[in-house]
Amino acid sequence: MTMLRMRSxxxxxxFTIAYAAISLGVTNSYYQLILTLVPVWAVFGLSWNLLSGYTGLISFGHAAFFGIGAYTTALGQIYFDLSPWLLIPVAAMLGGIAGLLIGFPTFRLQGHYFALAMLAYPLAILYVFEWLGFQEVTLPIKRDAPIAYMQFADPHLYTLLALVIMFAIIVVTQVIERSRFGMALLAIKxxxxxxxxxxxxxxxWKLRAITLSxxxxxxxxxxxxxxxxxVTPQSVFGMLVSAQALTVAMFGGVGTVWGPVIGSVILIPLAEILHAEAGARFPGIQGVIFGFAIVCVILIAPEGLFWKLRDLLRKRLATKADDIDVPEVSAVNTKVLKPTSRQRAATGEVVLEVRKLSRSFGGLRAVQDVSFKLHKNEILGIIGPNGAGKTTLFNLLNGFLKPSQGEVLIDGRNMSCERPHTIxxxxxxxxxxxxxxxxxxxILDNVVVGAYVRARSDEEARxxxxxxVTRVGLSAVADRVAGELSTKELRLMELARALAGQPxxxxxxxTLAGLGHGEADEVVAVIQQLARDGMTIAIIEHTxxxxxxLVDSFLVLDHGxxxxxxxxEVVTRDSRVIEAYLGKKWVGHAAN
Structure with a gap:
């Protein structure tokens, strides 16, 4: 683990040392400024990426935080004669508070509604600062103590300081990416x-992300x-500022540490040089460059250059590995277990009780006055025709839907209005x-996400x-990416993710949907083993x-x-069940 961290x-x-060496060889002051701006915008892109890249909630309003920081430095020096060495941490604190205040109401929105709401914040703050008379704020020159006020005679020092900040934020982002924080954000996305x-x-977790961002x-x-x-309101709160953060991250690759850095290294020098050379003839050419970059990314590499290059490399490595035998993945290590009786009875202890649970969607009553008890060590099968309300019932049981009436009691405590993570x-x-x-x-990282609900540390979660993963028989392929798995492997992985939280x-x-007969038997064998290990299970299945x-008892639903x-044995011979769900051919099958 230590070697892995050292390598990261x-x-x-x-990269930082190489960039610093290049910058020290530049004598032109304008090019030196560009070399300073590259890590500045890389850090800004990393801040955007921490929220939007890892959670998938696109922010068009990150200029709000950027501008708050810029004006904190400017006004703090003008009105309070404070050093920027002190003001930059103060600005970070104010930016974090602003993130918390903005995020709490705005996270109630999803998709483009969230993006548009975020866009409103920097525009509103921009007009406030213009109304207050801060159209152009010039920082005072401090000739007596330039170092104390971060006013260096050698512009190389700005570049080196920007690189130090960038290195620190890259390390912080890498730590987050490998921690519970990053795994939670990626799962949310x-x-x-x-x-x-x-x-x-x-x-x-989203509030933590926007606060740090x-x-x-x-x-x-x-x-x-x-x-x-x-500092001017337009230069720090303007739409182009938010667009630059978004563009460098999307161009380089969202949801990765190196994406914003790659985007900044390519796009910032290109945009600045073209602005200097052709800005007088083509006003707004920087916006054109960023817009063109986004179009190119959408057409060629929708997730950014980093992911495109990584996927190409993986395909090449996969092609070379075609001749290597891949171990057959089996849900059990020896042979497929045939379904047999569990040979143990459920206890009398009630762990889940549902009382008169109902849910309506307009005039449709999807679940109607459902009541039942689930005992410890019991396997309860919930069956019924399509549209009977089975999945709706599950969504009520674990908090994805709120009931119109009724209670869900877990160990005697009513949990019917709690959110899924609480349940x-x-x-x-x-x-x-x-x-x-x-x-x-x-596969392993998917399952780690499920383990965090019980684990106190990352090591314990792993x-x-x-x-x-071992319990469901996927240890041999635990490092494979979920997007490459078969339906059976995905079903087993989902089961492992649920098990990792020690429910x-x-x-x-x-769980057997989309599986062939042999695959279904393997998954059933896993479920049987869980039952023998003492797990209490409620299962919806059509097979x-x-x-x-498999089950100890059935609950049959029809029209909710x-x-x-x-x-x-009793339920499958019930005429109402045969008529509503099993069909008359089941009578002959059951008789055999």
């Missing part, structure tokens, strides 16, 4: 519902003002009818995840031949209401 630090360190079901408090953006905005020594913390694990993998993550109750929503040999419940 080596790359940014070598790839599937927020699955992240909530795995026990991640998505609102809390705002702090970094404000700090680099404060340094930017110190480099230029003049997961209470011991409810969940898989989905439509699989919700984190496609860019490996241990719990490795144990869960007391598992809700399995059509009745497997269900009657319970029509009967009981042992498989």
């Amino acid at each position: 630090l080596l790359r940014p360190l070598l 790839q599937n927020e519902a699955a992240a909530e079901a795995a026990g991640i408090n998505t609102l809390a 705002g702090a970094i953006a404000a700090a680099i905005g404060a340094f930017y003002a110190q480099v230029l020594l003049v 997961c913390e209470a011991g409810i694990g969940r898989t989905f009818q439509v699989m919700r993998p984190f496609l860019r993550m490996s 241990k719990l995840a490795a144990d869960a 007391r109750i598992l809700l399995l929503d059509e 009745m031949q497997a269900m009657v040999r 209401a319970v029509i009967t419940e009981g042992e498989p």
Whole structure:
């Protein structure tokens, strides 16, 4: 682990040293300024990436934080004669507070609504500063103590200081990316519902992300003002400022440490030089450059240069590995276990009780007065025709939907109005009818996300995840990326992710869907082993031949209401069940 961390630090360190060596050889003051601006915009892009790249919530308003930092430095020196060495940390603190205040109401919005709401903040602040009379603020020159006020005679020092800031933010981002923080954000980006079901408090993690993102953006905005020594509302709050953060990150690659750095190294010199050479004849050419860069990325590399190059490299390596035998993935290590009786009864302890649970969508009552009890160590099968309300019932049980009426009691405590992550913390694990993998993550990392709800440290989370992966038989391919998996492997991975949180109750929503007969038997064998290990399970499934040999009892729904419940032998011969769900051919099958 220590060697891995050293290697991850080596790359940014070598890049920083090489960049510093190049900058020290530049004598032209304008080119030196450009070399300073590259790490400035790289840091600003990294701050944007920390929120939008890792959570997927696109921000068009990061200039709000950048501008707050710039004006903090300018006004702090003019009115309070404070040193920028002190003002930059103050700016970071104010940026973090602004992020928290902006994020709390705005995270209630999703998609383009969130993006448009974020756009409003810098525009509103811009007009406020213009109204207050700060159209152009020039920082005072301090000839008596220039070092104390970060006013260097040698412009190379600005570049070196910018590189130090960039190196620090790259290291911070790398640490976050490998930690619970980063894993939570990536899970939110790839599937927020699955992240909530795995026990991640998505609102809390997004608030942490925007707070830290705002702090970094404000700090680099404060340094930017110190480099230029003049601040205007348009130069720090304008739309082009937010666009630059977004563009350098998207061009280089979102959701990765190196994306904003790559984008800044390529786009900032190009835009600045063209602005200097042709800006008088073509006003706004910088905006054209950034717009053209976005178009090129959308057409050629939608996720950015970093991901495009990485995927090409992976394909090349995969082609070379075609002749290498890949181990066959089996849900069990020896042979497929045939479904057999569990040979143990459920206890009398009730771990989950549902009382008169109902949910309406307009005039449609999807779930109607459903009541049942799930006992410890029991496997309860929930069956019914399509549209009977089975998945809606699961969504009510683990918090994705709020009931119109009724209660969901977990160990006697009503949890019907709690959010999914809270219910997961209470011991409810969940898989989905439509699989919700984190496609860019490996199998192990997918499962680690589910382990965080119980783990106190990253090491403990990885241990719990490795144990869960072993239990479902995926250890041999734990490093494979989820986007490359078969349907069976994805089903088992989702099951492992639910197990990693050490739930007391598992809700399995059509875990056998899309599987062939042999694959279904393998997955059933895993579920049987979980039952023998003492897991309490509620399962929705349409494969009745497997269900009657797996479950202790059935709950049958039709049009959202319970029509009967009981042992498989009784339920499968009930005329109401046969008529509503099984069909008359089941009578002949059951008789055999």
